[in-house]
Amino acid sequence: MEGASKLKISSLTNFEVERVLSDDIFSKYVAVLGRFRDDDNSDCQAILRLSRRHFDLENLPALFSSGLQLDLDFHNDIYSKFAALPSEKFNYVTVDAIYPCTSKHISKFERKPVHMVRETPELYRNAILPYIESIPAAQTQWVVNILEGKAEVERVIFMDDNLDSGFVLLPDLKWDQIQANQLYCVAIAQRRDVRSLRDLTAQHLPLLENIIKQGSAVIQNKYGVGSECLKIFVHYHPSYFHFHVHLMHTSQGSLANGAGKAHLLTDVIDNIKVFGSDYYQRAVLQVEVGEGTDIMERISSYSREK
Amino acid sequence: MEGASKLKISSLTNFEVERVLSDDIFSKYVAVLGRFRDDDNSDCQAILRLSRRHFDLENLPALFSSGLQLDLDFHNDIYSKFAALPSEKFNYVTVDAIYPCTSKHISKFERKPVHMVRETPELYRNAILPYIESIPAAQTQWVVNILEGKAEVERVIFMDDNLDSGFVLLPDLKWDQIQANQLYCVAIAQRRDVRSLRDLTAQHLPLLENIIKQGSAVIQNKYGVGSECLKIFVHYHPSYFHFHVHLMHTSQGSLANGAGKAHLLTDVIDNIKVFGSDYYQRAVLQVEVGEGTDIMERISSYSREK
Known part of the structure; x- marks a missing residue:
């Protein structure tokens, strides 16, 4: 096993969620505590903080012209509501990781x-x-x-x-x-x-x-x-x-x-x-x-x- | 042309952005004014309000196991930062539409x-x-x-x-x-x-x-x-x-x-x-x-x- 500070994250596929430390519906943010299941450092915990990106205002025309896939939820007179799926490149999420993390980090991010x-x-x-x-x-x-x-x-x-x-x-x-x-x-x-x-x-x-x-x-x-x-x-x-x-x-x-x-x-x-x-x-x-x-x-x- | 209140939206591909009425970086929300380019009602304006969905906390394990595609931005000791692309079903956006809209609607959504x-x-x-x-x-x-x-x-x-x-x-x-x-x-x-x-x-x-x-x-x-x-x-x-x-x-x-x-x-x-x-x-x-x-x-x- 390498020195703790040298551990690197190459994929999240094997990240096992232990619990949500905090989240915010309003700002679309979640901090998750967990472990990487299958590596040699499974005794180390990691905190992953995910947040949705804001829409890129410069590229709004591209967002629309690339064709959002639409699912109608509701229609009444001039009002309608859809679930829409933008094409791939508009969906990036920011992930901040702390790995390995200590109990101090956990307590800092715990709501x-x-x-x-x-x-x-x-x-x-x-x-x-x-x-x-x-x-x-x-x-x-x-x-x-x-x-x-x-x-x-x-x-x-x-x-x-x-x-x-x-x-x-x-x-x-x-x-x-x-x-x-x-x-x-x-x-x-x-x-x-x-x-x-x-x-x-x-x-x-x-x-x-x-x-x-x-x-x-x-x-x-x-x-x-x-x-x-x-x-x-x-x-x-x-x-x-x-x-x-x-x-x-x-x-x-x-x-x-x-x-x-x-x-x-x-x-x-x-x-x-x-x-x-x-x-x-x-x-x-x-x-x-x-x-x-x-x-x-x-x-x-x-x-x-x- | 049908009665104004009967206009329906079937796709956003031809939505032409005129301007952003308001947006919020914090809550990941944008209200856009525009027109549908190629339909018979091109004299009618529409307001589309897009907001990113919050992460589904119940399905976080699925979000990870489905494999977020990772791009490393930065790595320093135990801290790292990525741009991550979740698989399709986690990327829905809510779209509220007002079509056709009036100047009252526009002024209501204008910051x-x-x-x-x-x-x-x-x-x-x-x-x-x-x-x-x-x-x-x-x-x-x-x-x-x-x-x-x-x-x-x-x-x-x-x-x-x-x-x-x-x-x-x-x-x-x-x-x-x-x-x-x-x-x-x-x-x-x-x-x-x-x-x-x-x-x-x-x-x-x-x-x-x-x-x-x-x-x-x-x-x-x-x-x-x-x-x-x-x-x-x-x-x-x-x-x-x-x-x-x-x-x-x-x-x-x-x-x-x-x-x-x-x-x-x-x-x-x-x-x-x-x-x-x-x-x-x-x-x-x-x-x-x-x-x-x-x-x-x-x-x-x-x-x-x-």
Whole structure:
């Protein structure tokens, strides 16, 4: 048997499905765990992630003229519905494979049910804040590297190095940087003392307003997307606790901006201005929390002890 | 030429693409406008909406064993990426056709850019409220019919007929009522004097709390979905101005719950309780507004006049 990292996949014919780790009807995606039945490495598991390709808009005339085979499902007046079979070349599927995979990979791709939790200021102080403070600084070293120009330098779109109101703007890795209507950028604050939405007060308005103003202007200049077509928001809970802001085209089909997770930055500013500097310290926020995550663990044990 | 409503589609081979009305990379969907080149009705346009099918999870073993043809894109250590071609029967596409179609159909399927608008209380009073008041009552007659038991009676899951805090619960038409993790229901308030989120005050807390409490209990009993897995929210702006609430499974990939549109009902209740009964009359709310809609028209002409 070769070294584990040298195993190669040459065919999927002998792939034996063990179980579906996650799937999404909406985006036509499935992640499957299994083994290759007949090779020498049958003790190794593999994860295959399949996703349907989008239609190639350039080649739509070819798609039609090559003759879609039609099966009528239903006809009523001007409306009809068919099951259609495009000719071969239009049916490619993308397969991402991890082989061999570890239990860490499995757990990463396994769907975790998401729960809605009502986070009171008290729950924040007693369960969430201690969790945030327990995270080793090393986990956000990559952010510091970006801010200090030690990493991803060539990806930086814009940098304002004011330590109070400054930020670095980068394209999100999910964005191909080609299609403007899929635009997705991230602004990372220079200051390191804002862990999340919960820390924001009137003192941070210059930072927030600067991100909206300069971030929009840079995006308008570089990508031609107007500020009226930008959805600018923060995640709460965020995936890392160094203050950062998402800037996304309004036509984006992303789930990143869902209620219970995304808070629009102008709403944040207006809440602080209209209802008081301590709005986010007093607010009760319903948040999405994944089952089995560290945060959920803290919330559960706090609720049990209380 | 036969009556327009009798035109039938027998093949797509001669469909001539005029333009793409809308498409979505995320959900693999495209709506195309065009004509059938060689028939007698070449003056008639047709809209074809194509969407890729999700993988059939039951038949995954068959998908693999039938042999996906593999093209390696990339290999690095344990990671690899392929373009794969499943055998024919796994490649069906759903085609919904409207033929002949009218300009109304075209405009319905044409992607309208969505803009972010900062709605101040002043903008609400001077542009949005007059618009809401101009909508003829007949437009929500269908809601009244449901409340009065004159329509969709067999679809009603639960009815509380208290005129102050009562509501009717129905499945949303987008939900197949089979897959619990795709659950999507709507609760429509019995009272007719709440047009939207903007009207809510402490006076409506019994209604809001009743929808959360009884709505969740009914869904738990009937579909086995616990309240911790329910995202309960209102849309602002809503699609019709009779107060109603969306209840959706947290695992849903729907875009219905995006920031700038969805407001979680417990957040609404907590805002009113913590920051005052008039929270939603004082709040500034950033909202998504479609270009070319009546509301955008009102907003623009108000902004011009000011």
